[in-house]
Amino acid sequence: MPSPSKASRFFELADQREFAFCQSINRSVRFRPVLDYFRVVSRLGDGWLWYALILSLPLLSPDQGPGLALLMAITGLTCTLSYKLLKKHLIRERPFISFPSINCATPPLDRYSFPSGHTLHAMCFQIMLAMTEPTLALVILPFTLSVAASRVVLGLHYPSDVAAGAVIGGLIGGLSVTLFHGTALAMLAG
Numbered sequence: 001m002p003s004p005s006k007a008s009r010f011f012e013l014a015d016q017r018e019f020a021f022c023q024s025i026n027r028s029v030r031f032r033p034v035l036d037y038f039r040v041v042s043r044l045g046d047g048w049l050w051y052a053l054i055l056s057l058p059l060l061s062p063d064q065g066p067g068l069a070l071l072m073a074i075t076g077l078t079c080t081l082s083y084k085l086l087k088k089h090l091i092r093e094r095p096f097i098s099f100p101s102i103n104c105a106t107p108p109l110d111r112y113s114f115p116s117g118h119t120l121h122a123m124c125f126q127i128m129l130a131m132t133e134p135t136l137a138l139v140i141l142p143f144t145l146s147v148a149a150s151r152v153v154l155g156l157h158y159p160s161d162v163a164a165g166a167v168i169g170g171l172i173g174g175l176s177v178t179l180f181h182g183t184a185l186a187m188l189a190g
Helices: 006-028 032-060 065-090 117-132 134-153 159-189
Strands: none
Touching: 006 065, 006 134, 006 159, 032 065, 032 117, 032 134, 065 117, 065 159, 117 134, 117 159, 134 159
């Protein structure tokens, strides 16, 4: 049997430290309407809300909306590749797999937990909007925060998965706007 990697040993320790917190959140939110809310948020966070937002940006902001929509679509693909590579190499089991006392309230999209892809995308798009369309960013903020919370509430992620997803997504979104927003606008303008 191969020896465990440094990442797997780290995650085993982190899992033990985060278990009680995850379990308490998971157990405290068993009120059906609240659980249903987080299930809907999670489903919309699968991409549906972001796809609708990207498609509506040219209508909401005719000047910079088309460029921002293009940039968000490309950046979203970058986010997907990033979190899939990280999950493949870091291999952290989801809380409900490691600890059967944690209830999985909705089926996960993939096997592993670190980082939270939902949170990564949500924070990426939140930062992109904050830098380009601040009023729209304020409208979207409650959804972004709900997506992040849903990951722990539904038993799918540890808080550190959510925090890592937020940091990585925020960095990708910020870099994308800083480096490529002007280029995307110029490409569509001329």
